[in-house]
Amino acid sequence: MQGTVDGFGYGAVTPVASYLTACLGSALGLRCVVRSLHDRRSWKPGWLALGAATIGCGIWTMHFIAMTGFRVQGIAIDYDGRLVALSLVLAIAVVGVGVFAVGYRGADRTTLAAAGIFTGLGVAGTHYLGMAALKLNGALHYASLTVGLSVLIAVVAATAALWTAASYRGFPAALAASLLLGAALSGMHYTGMAALGVRLHGTSHSSYVAGTYGGGDSPLSILLPMLIGPVVFLVLAGVIVMFDPQLVLGDGDWGRTAPRRRAVPAVVAERPVAPSRNDGSLFEPRSHRAGRHTPPRGR
Incomplete structure (x- = not known):
């Protein structure tokens, strides 16, 4: 029996919130990467690590905010906490590989292509590992072509973000890149969700009662405690950016700052x-x- 899947349980609220979160994580992360690349006095490993963590948290938080609106009609939904945590680690790790590669080797074609492909595959892996964390009385299956399209979107988005971070230091360019990257990441998520189908096993098990969610809990109440930590981290990263003027200066302002210090x-x-x-x-x-x-x- 095929289940009826609904990814918009709260209407437009979850898509908009997930998009804004992806933009926030991308904006903070890209500014940290730019800071490490264009200010020789900065502590490069620290800024690159912060950039990877913020982008990774933004990707992961975007996914699970969107998943608060996910429903399968007539069955309960729960999540495997270990796989959820592992998907967060994966997001930060794969973004870190791409960010550090570009940060230390530059944006030559070979490095950019390898880092973009690796990071994009990691972003897609984060999405599908997060989907594997679903616990429900059914089996997930995917349309291959749509999955391939979602992976392609992730790779292109990751490559474009890394290239932008290495090529432009101005705030307007970074803002535009963050908005586009947020749209691409959200688009990748919902493209992957469009590929999803659920084949129900039946409702004979007492733990899967129609109309309930794992002991009466909704997906929002299940995911909200998991989202608190990464969201707080993004807020703290935002505070760091706000109190470091060099992270928000436009192109050329870094060059004018140095003579004043000399x-x-x-x-x-x-x-x-x-x-x-x-x-x-x-x-x-x-x-x-x-x-x-x-x-x-x-x-």
Whole structure:
């Protein structure tokens, strides 16, 4: 018996919320990647790790927010918590591989293609592993062509996001990329859901009573506790971005920030400092150091 699948149990609320979450995770993650690539003074591994974690959390949270609206008529739905947690780890890990590859090797064609394919397959794997976490009185099956299309969308979206992060540092470009990536990730999710069919085993088991959800719990009440941690993490990452101006500056602003910092030692030039220490300054051009021989006055 074929089950009736409904992916929009709350109407447009879950698609819009999942899209906004995907955009948020993408925006924060891409800005962290740009920060690591274009500011040599930044701690590259830390920013790349934060970028991978935010994008991965955004992908995972997008999926399970959308799944709060998922229903199969007449049967209960539950989730395997271990597979749900594993899908989050997978999302962060595969995005991390792509982000670190581009962060350290650059956006040459070979690296970008390999990182995009790997990350895209990981995004698709996160989706289908999350679907495997479903516990219901039936068997899931998929239309092969539609699954292939969802994987292609994930690969293209991942490649485009990595290329944008490595090629553009301006905030407008990053914002546009985040909106497009959010749309692609949401599109990948709902394309994968369109490929889904459920073949029911029957309703003879007492744990699957028509009209109930695993002991009276709805999918929202089951998934909400799992979503709290990743959502809080995205909020904290957003706070980090808000309090680091370099993450939101446009193209060229980083270049104007550096000279202001190099000018700081000139303000306190009257303080006697040993020449050996000045030679190792990271903030003053060598030409300025070579032309300054003013002796201490009155000492």
